[in-house]
Amino acid sequence: MGEAGGPATIKAFEERLFEVSTSLPKRLRQCADYVAANKDRIAVSTVAEMAEGAGVQPSAFMRFCQIMGFSGFSEMQRLFRETFVGGWPDYSTRLQHLREKAEGSPSALLAEFVEAGRASLENLLKTVDAHHLEDAVAALSKANMIHIIGLRRSFPVASYMSYAFEKMDVPAMLHSAVGRLDSRNAIRDGDVVLAITFSPYSVETIELVEAVSARGIPVVALTDTIVSPLRKFDAITLSVSEVDFGAFRSLSATLCLAITLSVAVGTARSG
Amino acid sequence: MGEAGGPATIKAFEERLFEVSTSLPKRLRQCADYVAANKDRIAVSTVAEMAEGAGVQPSAFMRFCQIMGFSGFSEMQRLFRETFVGGWPDYSTRLQHLREKAEGSPSALLAEFVEAGRASLENLLKTVDAHHLEDAVAALSKANMIHIIGLRRSFPVASYMSYAFEKMDVPAMLHSAVGRLDSRNAIRDGDVVLAITFSPYSVETIELVEAVSARGIPVVALTDTIVSPLRKFDAITLSVSEVDFGAFRSLSATLCLAITLSVAVGTARSG
DNA sequence: CAAAAAATGGAATTTATAGTCCATTATGGT
DNA sequence: ACCATAATGGACTATAAATTCCATTTTTTG
Known part of the structure; x- marks a missing residue:
């Protein structure tokens, strides 16, 4: 724990991820890619789940956490759990919210297109x-x-x-x-x-x-x-x-x- | 209701919470109140943390989970974690299985792509x-x-x-x-x-x-x-x-x- | 092409957390 | 006021998860 501690904000985390991503061996790169695409899951998953998602061994994922500057997975997870506060309503609530409240904004438009896309797929x-x-x-x-x-x-x-x-x-x-x-x-x-x-x-x-x-x-x-x-x-x-x-x-x-x-x-x- | 398992959706959870909240002793009512006001924390907290937030002992919180119809805290937490990530269980592994499983059946392949598309849109x-x-x-x-x-x-x-x-x-x-x-x-x-x-x-x-x-x-x-x-x-x-x-x-x-x-x-x- | 270094997978170990049990305390009825 | 019953707190155990270690494989380099 002599390490001053890893990234303290999500932004810092992303920067570090990018910085590190250029020189990473195969398995660790898989971790980086999976994490980049699934940041939201870190808060609610176990190492085993994250490792499986990335297609690597848990130990490889641990090494990735350490490279990111954390002492281990738990410390990295803590960052995401704390930042998580009260946001993140579920899909349907968010959709409704965007449609009504953000009327006329690009986000509301996005909500409409997402919904149209979903309906098309089901159809x-x-x-x-x-x-x-x-x-x-x-x-x-x-x-x-x-x-x-x-x-x-x-x-x-x-x-x-x-x-x-x-x-x-x-x-x-x-x-x-x-x-x-x-x-x-x-x-x-x-x-x-x-x-x-x-x-x-x-x-x-x-x-x-x-x-x-x-x-x-x-x-x-x-x-x-x-x-x-x-x-x-x-x-x-x-x-x-x-x-x-x-x-x-x-x-x-x-x-x-x-x-x-x-x-x-x-x-x-x-x- | 059969003890076969607690609420399966957030909505059912809320209904059960309301239903139960009328006849609850002091400590358990504290749990109910705290949970009602902090549903989003369930996904990322431990029993100890939830109990502390509610101002009760961890064991009291466990009892609360059981009254809600779950076998324990873990089961209740699973509900919230799953709805948080959108309910999809590990896409990359699922698609890996698809390689072998859906071979020869274009329709099955289509179903998977449709599902992947839907998940991507929600995300x-x-x-x-x-x-x-x-x-x-x-x-x-x-x-x-x-x-x-x-x-x-x-x-x-x-x-x-x-x-x-x-x-x-x-x-x-x-x-x-x-x-x-x-x-x-x-x-x-x-x-x-x-x-x-x-x-x-x-x-x-x-x-x-x-x-x-x-x-x-x-x-x-x-x-x-x-x-x-x-x-x-x-x-x-x-x-x-x-x-x-x-x-x-x-x-x-x-x-x-x-x-x-x-x-x-x-x-x-x-x- | 061989030796060295790095990366990887899997098992073993440690730690944290959920879940259980029971003695103690509070509550309600007669 | 006393007994019966329910509720509570805290210690204990079982379980699941994080973390470490090391043998094996892969890659790099001289």
Whole structure:
């Protein structure tokens, strides 16, 4: 205990965490990352729980506490328990509070979007058709190459899937329409097109689907409702309905479905 | 009520507390009063501390817990600790199990991602700093031009914000590094840079922030934890921690914050 | 490529805390 | 006022958690 004692405030704690985080071996870095993302849990967890969360041994977590400047876990925990005072109402109380009291402020807006996102996610589970999802995974898994098209509002989803496929060594090409270059001739037999479009639907996407569909190329479509124009073509359609707030959508549900599709295809291919 | 276990929710706890409070001897009533006024402390205190606060012996407090329907203090405390962290039992371990368990079933995978997304959203609401958010909105609202940079995994977020700003007539430029063109000279005095980066952090983004930061251009950063390298620079930092699956994140919380920021800036400018 | 240093995992140990028991004190009824 | 009953305080025990130690593995360095 010759140590003058570790950080005395959460702010100091964060600074120390950052300072230390640059030069840390594997396991201790895991501790740092987990702690950074779950500071609120320190107050109510045991070393064993924190260690498990970080995916390390309790003793490793202890070493981390010491590196942070504390004598051990208990001392670190004390900091968080004391700072905890009376704050932290639960989720629903806080949400309500933000909505009413902070009306017009960015925080209130955040509360609305969070709520819309949550509702969309819950809805997604109810509406997604398990068979269609499996069919989509099967089709994409068999493809020589996956051609992803999604423009404007759908572009974030398309680019995200492109990133995910790349990371999993799934051959995929993102059709981004940069410079109005049309790359539809890159689509060959044995390939599959993954089309993403939401109202208002991009004509470019519809056109592309129409063209490849006529050639007998399988199409998997990620779209909003059943009335989507992509329905006309003989595509495996996955529909997501986002709850929107004002004129904007948070895309939570769509991205959730997108990542699921990506990971499922990735594992199906490697397995 | 069967002795099979005490109240399972905070609400049930409060009801039981009220129900019981009418017929209680002196010391136990002290316990009830103290608990009613300090519910939040239960999660982070020991019996001894609670007893001292209530002005009774630890054994008296134990009896109180039993009268409330719990087997002892630990069981009562568990209720409060769990509702505090949101009820999720160890995500990283759960997702690890998912690897083996949900293989072959895309629907199960979807359910997990939905759940992860929901948890991330709840967590976002709890952890976002209202002041930083307001500062970020203020800074971006004053900008002549907003320069958005976000590569790889962050690119979907960057492109989404770019789309949203465009729709709201907010002057914004997406720095996409297409063709390795470096457009940092487009950034002028009076502009603001909005940098988005998540672990593993893109060097291009860090470099850009470093360069413009030195020139005195304000930077708003959207990043994951406080360990992010963007911390070094004098930026307004908004951090989001997303529950991830291997190398993948559903981005639900991140996009939610992104759209909030966009809409807040959009309305602040037009108002 | 071998030796040294650092990092790690797991078991052993220590400490703190919850939970129990019983003698003593207060309370209410006859 | 006395007995019966309930409530209380404090010491004791069991249990769970924090912390330490050391053998083993991994990484670095000459």
